[in-house]
Amino acid sequence: MAQASGNSAGKSSFGRWGVHLAVLFFVAIWTIPTLGILVTSLRDKDQIITSGWWNSFFSSSQTQAGRLGAAAGQQERDGKFVIEGNIFETPGASTVSAFGTRSAAPTQYPAGTAADLGDGETLQVNADGSYIHSSTKKFEGERGQRVYYSSTVPPKFTTENYYNVLTSENVGRSFLNSLTVTIPATIIPIMIAAFAAYALAWMRFPGRAILIAVIIGLLVVPLQMALIPLLEMYNGVGNLFGVPSKTYLGIWLAHTGFGLPFAIYLLRSYMAGLPRELMESARIDGASDFEIFMKIVLPLSFPVLASFAIFQFLWVWNDLLVAMVFLGTDQEHLVLTGRLNALLGSRGGDWEILTTSAFITIILPLIVFFSLQRYFVRGLLAGSVKGG
Structure with a gap:
């Protein structure tokens, strides 16, 4: 034993x-x-x-190109023409280890060496970036000698990337537009799904099983397949009642429609697992279904409501396709994802803009997730329990 x-x-x-x-x-x-x-x-x-x-936390070696001073800045010393300066915009920002005058050999000469460029012309680039360019002949031309150099650069961090993104035109307005879309599009399906889930879990009526099957079937309908028919249906109803097509109401209804199947399925699974004795005791005491729902089921269902709120908030906040279809791309209604996408479209080669924009879009969802995460796992696990 x-x-x-x-x-x-x-x-x-x-x-x-x-x-x-x-x-x-x-x-x-x-x-x-x-x-x-x-x-x-x-x-x-x-x-x-x-x-x-x-x-990023270590010094890195970089090979860069620059130009020396132009001929206009030359001085004559001891029979030679000399141009002096520093190849760094900020002297002392990095250290030069080698330099060269050809792209094929950017590190041909060690730093501090006086390189012979021919015809009495020499170039010396020191470790601190200072240089002495001298020649027995007078320098000519409006542009200085091109030089390549390898430098050791210490790690550098800056908040300039965030400043550039956040101060871009209409980013603040787009942030408010995303909140205007996301908050109602999260609350509306929760309100509708909670009532529907209770009815499907605890009320007996004809066609209940068929409704549950239809809801489960709607979970696998691709959004891309239903988006355009839904837009045409909304525009048709809007034209009938004189409602403009590009409004927040349209996108609220669209996100509600796409989110309801999963919301009802998740909430019903949770509510069906609540103790039957609570419902029977309440009915014996004369409580109606509405009173049971509001006073017993809804307070006990807060964990699963928070779980779905996280899912829906993340989905709507990060959405671009539905927002562009139902709101368009005009400056007044463009959401944050659309604004940052437009910013990247004109500056696609700027990786700092890409990463900064990506992190800006996830800051608010992270706040929402960590605010509700204590209910997240509890709600999902409880939702997997089947009721009688």
């Missing part, structure tokens, strides 16, 4: 460690990309191009 007990304890301990390791693994899988986006969004744009975010 003692040996069996010891084996059981060993298996139990191994199982606990296995679960913990699995949880840590999946947490890392989800957290590392988010951390990468955050770090990249705070990096200098030049360093983003040359190294990955995991190297």
Whole structure:
């Protein structure tokens, strides 16, 4: 018996460690990309191009190109014409390790070496970026000598990326537009689905099983297939009653329609698992279905309501397709995802804009998730329990 007990304890301990390791693994899988986006969004744009975010806390070596001073700044010394200056906009920002005058050999000469360029012309670039360009002949031309150099750059973090994105034209308005779309589009389906879920879980009426089957079937309908027919139906009804097509009402109804099947399915599964004795006791005391729903079922269903609110909020907040179809792309109604997409369209090569925009879009959903996450797992697990 003692040996069996010891084996059981060993298996139990191994199982606990296995679960913990699995949880840590999946947490890392989800957290590392988010951390990468955050770090990249705070990096200098030049360093983003040359190294990955995991190297952001270490000095990096970069090969860059620049130009020396133009001929207009030359001075004559001891029979030579000399141009002096610093290749860095901010002297001391980095350290030069090597330089060259040809793109094929950007590190041909070590820093501090006086390179012979021929015809009495020499160039010396020092480690601090200062240079001396001299020649026995007078320099000519409006543009200075092109020079390539390899420099060691310390890690640099900045909030300039966020300033550029947040101060872009109409970003604040688009943020408010997204809130205007998301909050009602989250609340409306919860209100409707809660009543429907209670009716399907605890009320007996003809066609109940068929309704449940239809709702489950609607879960697999692709949004892209139903979007255009839904828009045509909405426009037809709107024309009949004189309602404009591009309004918030349209997108609220669209997100409500797409979110209701999952909401009803999730809430019904949860409510069906509530103790039957509570319902029967309330009915014996003379409570109506509405009173049972409002005073018993709804307070007990808050965890699953919070779970669905997280799902719906994330979906609507990150949506671009439905917003563009029902609201269009005019400046007055454009949502945040559309605004940032337009910003990226004109500046697609700027990785700092991409990562900063991505992190800005997930800040509010993260706040909502962590505010309601204590109910999240409890609501989903409880929803998997089937009632009698």
